[in-house]
Every structure is written in C-alpha cells, then in structure tokens.
Amino acid sequence: MVEEPMTAITNEVLRRLSGVSGTRAGTISEALVRHLHAFILEVRPSTVEWEQAIRFLTEVGARCTPERQEFILLSDTLGVSTLVDAMNYTPGEEGTESTVLGPFYLSDPPVVANGAVIDGGCLGTPLLVEGTLTDVEGHPLSGVQVDTWQADGDGFYDVQHDGGVRYLRARLESDANGNFRFWSIVPSPYPIPDDGPVGAMLREQGRHPYRPAHVHFRFAHPNIATLVTHIFLAGDPYLDSDAVFGVKDSLIEELDSCSPEEAPEGHQPGRTFARLRRTFVLIPAGYELA
C-alpha cells in the first residue's frame, strides 16, 4: 500500500527518531512531531500564515529580558502553566492548593524580619498579612522560607519600573509558631504586560489581559514540597476570567477591615487598614510526586 504523501512525511520524521525511542528525549520528540503535524493538518496554514507564526515566536523571544519573560506569558495565557502545575503539585485533600508562578518572581528578594513594612512608600490601603504554616496534621512549621510579591496600586510590579528598586516583595521566615507577618498595600487587579506579541494574541482571540487582585507566595524548606501559590481577594471582578487561568476557589479570601487601634505592636499605620489572615498547609517533600 502506498502512503499518502502527508502521512509519509510524518512517518519519515518519526522513523528518524527511532534511535532514541524509549528514552525521555524520544518520547518527547515523538509526541511533539505527532501533535505538531496533526495541528498543521487540521489548521492547514498557508505559507504566509506559517511565516506569520514563525515571526510571532521570534517576537516572543525578542521581548524576553531578565525582567520580562514573554514565553512564560505565552504559556500562562494558553493555560499550559496551570496544566503543568496541576500535574506536578498534588496536595491531596489536606494541603493548600498551588497556582502559577507568573513572570515576576525574583529568586533574590530583599530579606526582611517578621512585621516589616514592604510597601516601598506606595499609595494604597495598608494591608497586614498574617500567615500561619502547618503540616497536614496541623503542627506549626517554623523556619520555612516565605517569599512574597505583588503589584502596586497602579497594577505594576517593581521589576516593570526602571531603577532596580525592590518593593512589595520580600523574603522572610516563619517563626517558632509557624507564623509570619508583613505590611504591604491592598493589591488591585492588573493587566499582564500586553504591549508585546502575547497581548496582540489576546486581542486577536477577543480576550482581556486582566488578572484578579492577588498576593503571591512561595514557601520553601528542605522537609516540605515547595508550594507556589497566590491568595486572591473575594469580590474581584476578574475572578471568573483570569487571563492566566490561575484562580482556585480555595485560594480566595475576604479581607477584614480593621480600625487603627487593632494594629499589632511594631507598626502603626495610623488609619483604617485591611487584614489578610490565612493558614497554609504544606505537604512533605516528595509527596507531590506520589
């Protein structure tokens, strides 16, 4: 039987991969070729459209800098980051759910003490974040590295401004009772950077670029599975249409409205402030791969 020309092309590419068949590289390469060829056969791009596709990916790469990762935005806005996360972090019934890292994480944030003010002088309603870390049996977890980061009142992260000043991001450590605490400002919803090729893609797809207001967290310790997550604010208009598919119901919290006298010792905002209280349940290292 003579193969259809298009089937023959796919089969020939797969045949050339037979030398690595059964290896991880082989499995990935074979699946990539099968799915990519099936995509092309379904979409049937013209040569002009294929040139546009190549140009799009070229532009995505060209927009990447140490401060901006357009490929992460592409992965996020196509739901791929959430899919990868869902397969790799499985907290079970007890553990706090994870969500996407996003493009604005820095691995070397300013190290601060518990109770620090990290608002960098940004305008906004003061927000007291009080977290508690426990294991799945409710025992407090001390000495856990806590990274947090969030947007300012205008919807921008520090790394999106020139100057290299770091604010609304910090690294601290849970205390002997598993608690951590810091002062920031109430975050607002923000658009992901949409002045590049990913923004153009969203417009072409009839989608908005907004993310509901949130605070990012990353918890790390040798004995626990690293948890990357957010806390979203209840009532946000974008909870049902997050541009990067990161919202999970269990990660939505109401803020308490507090009078100035309710501020704990250490920092007095001198005005009404908001408080976010949340317990995060962390699972043992290795458990997420079970």
Ligand SMILES: [Fe+2]
């Ligand atoms: Fe964010």
